[in-house]
Structure formats: structure tokens, C-alpha cells
Amino acid sequence: MASLSVPPTLPRASPAVVGAARGRRAAVRVRTAAAALGGGGGGGMEQHLGDGPRSPVKENPVMSNVGKSTNILWHNCPIGQSDRQKLLGQKGCVVWITGLSGSGKSTLACALSRELHYRGHLTYVLDGDNLRHGLNRDLSFKSEDRAENIRRVGEVAKLFADAGIICIASLISPYRRDRDACRALLPDSKFIEVFLDLPLQICEARDPKGLYKLARAGKIKGFTGIDDPYEPPVNGEIVIKMKDGECPSPKAMAKQVLCYLEENGYLQA
Ligand SMILES: Nc1ncnc2c1ncn2[C@@H]1O[C@H](COP(=O)(O)OS(=O)(=O)O)[C@@H](OP(=O)(O)O)[C@H]1O
């Protein structure tokens, strides 16, 4: 049998617990069958699970039109976010890192993911560059494509948060309106905006991919910070800044975010 590797801080289910869970599932199946036959006590989980005569889906379906999708129905699942959070011992959320190219977004995302992982927390990094290799490969850097890029990543990040995972999104996300739209997808405290507030000169001096050089030479058009705007957050949760002319180390940046998560209860269910 394949064995799952569980971080040391996550509780492992004992055979007795697994057995009890199986017993509960069997009980739910029995109640569901009873509800489908018209028996059972109404109300509660069996109403959601049953697809028989008492099912709200069949009796009173509420169909919606959303965007270009017509006649669609929202299906609820009996296992919800809080169940998954309890399993993981953390709160699902989105840590959204924004800043200029070269400001250290990917570096921070990886350092934070590592720090959390070693503490037994489940994370997933959504990196702008990486996503443009697949999910967003059809998008350019014109403003409407950047907006669509951010919208898609915001939706994916929301699903990760719903899964109970600490989702770390690192994208330039230069326009305030697009970031605010992602924030609006989640309950307010589940979206943590981290602004990597490094001056353009520092980012440009780093230029690890040589893109600023190409942008200055006019070989890349619409490069953020050069000939395309970057709108800094006004009310973000965390700002990472230079101190005494020095950029904090990757570990120090990660610790700043980690402290915020700890102090605000995200690292417990
Ligand atoms: N015109 C232009 N402007 C800004 N950035 C550019 C551009 N063209 C290519 N790149 C490279 O694409 C990476 C940014 O992708 P993102 O998806 O994060 O951008 S955005 O949020 O949609 O603005 C960005 O990666 P990072 O340097 O890691 O930020 C760049 O390497």
C-alpha cells in the first residue's frame, strides 16, 4: 500500500480513528439511503447527500447564469474548508506578493514556502513566470492580458485557499484594480497582500534576466517600471522595505511574513 509522507507536526490517524471514520461514513450511507426511500429524520447532511425524492436538487433546483455560462447549478460537498483546515492544522489563505520585476518576489515565495514546509505547513507557490509557461501561455503583457492573467491566478489561488492550503502567489500584478479584484474573491482576512517595496534602481541593477537592459534599449515595449506603470498597494497587509540602504535577506523577508501569519492565527486551524 502506498504510504503518505506526513510532516512531523501533523497528527497521524491511528487505526482506531480510521476505523471510527469508516464507521461514520457507513452511517452516513445508511442515513442517505433511508432519506432516499423517504425515511430518516430530514434536515442535516443526508439532505445534501441524497439524490432521491427528498433531494433539494430535484425538488427545487436554483439555476444560475454566470458570465457566459447559463443554467448552471452550485453543488455543495459535505466536506468543507473547515474540515480540510482541521486536517492540516492551518487556515487556507492567499499570500499575494507584488512588486517590480527583480524585486525578489520569486525568492521570497520560495523562502516562505520552505520556512512553512519545515514547520509542517502545506503551501503551494503560484509564480507568474511559471504560470505563463502553461495556464497563461496565451496572454501577453498588454494591460487587458495582464488583467486576465491576474484574474485567473486569483481564481486558482482562491481554490487553493479553499483546499486549506497556504497559497503563495508571486506576480508583478502592477495594477491596483486587478489585485483588489482578487482580494474581493476571498473573505477579507484570507487575502494577505505583500508589497516588495524596492526602488526601481535596485531592481534594474539586479536585472537577472537582462530584461531592463532590453527595455531601456527599446527592444521590449511596455515593460513594468520603464514604459508601463506599477501602482503600489495603498492598504496592503505587509510592506517589505530596504533598511539602512540594505535589502533584508530572503530569510528575513520570509520571517516577516511568517510572523504575520503566526500572529494572525493562520498557522492553526
Ligand atoms: N513587458 C513586461 N513587463 C513585465 N515583465 C515582463 C515583461 N515581459 C516579460 N516579462 C517577464 O514576465 C514576468 C512577469 O510575469 P507576471 O505574470 O508576473 O506579470 S504581470 O503580473 O502579468 O504583470 C517577469 O518576471 P519577474 O522578473 O519574475 O517579475 C518578467 O521576467
Ligand SMILES: Nc1ncnc2c1ncn2[C@@H]1O[C@H](COP(=O)(O)OP(=O)(O)O)[C@@H](O)[C@H]1O
Ligand atoms: N533579499 C534579497 N537580497 C539579495 N538579493 C536578492 C534578494 N531577493 C532576490 N534577490 C536577487 O534578485 C534577483 C531577482 O530576484 P527574483 O526573486 O527573481 O525577483 P522577481 O521574482 O521579483 O523578479 C535574483 O538574482 C535574486 O537572487
